[in-house]
Amino acid sequence: MKSETYRNTKQRSRILEILCHTDSHPTASWLYDQMKPEFPSLSLGTVYRNLGILEEQGLLKKLRSGSTFDRYDANTYPHAHFCCTECGSIYDMRDVEIPDMVQTVNKQTPHNVLEINLSYMGICEECLKKK
Amino acid sequence: MKSETYRNTKQRSRILEILCHTDSHPTASWLYDQMKPEFPSLSLGTVYRNLGILEEQGLLKKLRSGSTFDRYDANTYPHAHFCCTECGSIYDMRDVEIPDMVQTVNKQTPHNVLEINLSYMGICEECLKKK
DNA sequence: ATTAGTAATCGGAATGATTACGAATAAAGG
DNA sequence: CCTTTATTCGTAATCATTCCGATTACTAAT
Numbered sequence: 001m002k003s004e005t006y007r008n009t010k011q012r013s014r015i016l017e018i019l020c021h022t023d024s025h026p027t028a029s030w031l032y033d034q035m036k037p038e039f040p041s042l043s044l045g046t047v048y049r050n051l052g053i054l055e056e057q058g059l060l061k062k063l064r065s066g067s068t069f070d071r072y073d074a075n076t077y078p079h080a081h082f083c084c085t086e087c088g089s090i091y092d093m094r095d096v097e098i099p100d101m102v103q104t105v106n107k108q109t110p111h112n113v114l115e116i117n118l119s120y121m122g123i124c125e126e127c128l129k130k131k
Numbered sequence: 132m133k134s135e136t137y138r139n140t141k142q143r144s145r146i147l148e149i150l151c152h153t154d155s156h157p158t159a160s161w162l163y164d165q166m167k168p169e170f171p172s173l174s175l176g177t178v179y180r181n182l183g184i185l186e187e188q189g190l191l192k193k194l195r196s197g198s199t200f201d202r203y204d205a206n207t208y209p210h211a212h213f214c215c216t217e218c219g220s221i222y223d224m225r226d227v228e229i230p231d232m233v234q235t236v237n238k239q240t241p242h243n244v245l246e247i248n249l250s251y252m253g254i255c256e257e258c259l260k261k262k
Numbered sequence: 263a264t265t266a267g268t269a270a271t272c273g274g275a276a277t278g279a280t281t282a283c284g285a286a287t288a289a290a291g292g
Numbered sequence: 293c294c295t296t297t298a299t300t301c302g303t304a305a306t307c308a309t310t311c312c313g314a315t316t317a318c319t320a321a322t
Contacts, residue, residue, distance in 0.1 A: 007289045043301045065196045095239045108226045114253040122245040138318045174272045
């Protein structure tokens with residue numbers, strides 16, 4: 001059902017560019033707001049569709065843990081996240097080697113583990129300061 | 132804003148009872164369907180509200196990784212999950228000690244890690260058989 | 263047991279994120 | 293420059309979840 005050939009559009013490449021230059025794991029509507037000045041006729045649906053296509057192409061990952069809305073991460077190397085339950089911000093973490101975990105876990109289950117979602121939930125440094 | 136005193140209602144205690152007697156991590160609407168015969172006037176909003184109250188009371192956990200809808204788990208001991216990307220089923224895993232991880236990670240970050248969400252994504256044993 | 267106070271219920275309407283639609287547009291190859 | 297069709301835009305639809313107001317039913321105090 002998915003098409004075989006992708007075309008390069010200004011909108012899609014800008015979405016990826018923005019995602020590659022931030023570590024804040026944006027939402028679709030944040031991306032929409034960022035791009036609206038440059039693309040006055042931009043549609044929110046376009047942002048969502050392109051995020052889906054970029055995920056199909058393996059250029060980004062969709063993050064759904066934490067909030068009621070999705071966030072997107074162009075850092076596709078498997079890594080853990082810290083999600084602040086106060087302010088909703090997400091930080092990258094690099095202290096655990098996910099690929100090693102996948103191997104280890106696969107030896108222990110009858111299922112086929114392909115990837116691991118690991119998020120630390122808690123209160124971030126900034127929110128701790130405010131208390 | 133949340134009330135201090137909770138009352139015992141048939142609906143709420145049955146929700147918890149069902150959750151305690153299954154390991155399938157049900158959704159709100161599955162619980163609704165299960166209970167509808169016994170409570171013909173049951174409202175879906177009642178299920179959602181009670182799931183929220185039970186979570187407030189620490190009697191269950193909301194699982195949001197994996198699907199676009201929430202699932203609920205009355206096993207409140209920290210444990211990992213396996214989420215099948217084919218059929219959507221969720222299995223409990225016990226091979227990693229989450230509490231130990233929380234301690235370890237807290238020494239490595241300036242944030243305050245309170246809990247860990249760990250899910251293995253992949254294809255479950257049943258779906259593997261069908262291929 | 264009765265009553266008063268107020269959580270909790272039900273039903274339906276509202277919300278918010280995401281997806282689907284159809285007509286118009288614009289990449290990309292010939 | 294044409295043709296093809298993936299992509300866009302705008303809007304409507306979808307889906308899970310939350311909110312609302314009127315009614316019901318726990319619970320503690322009388």
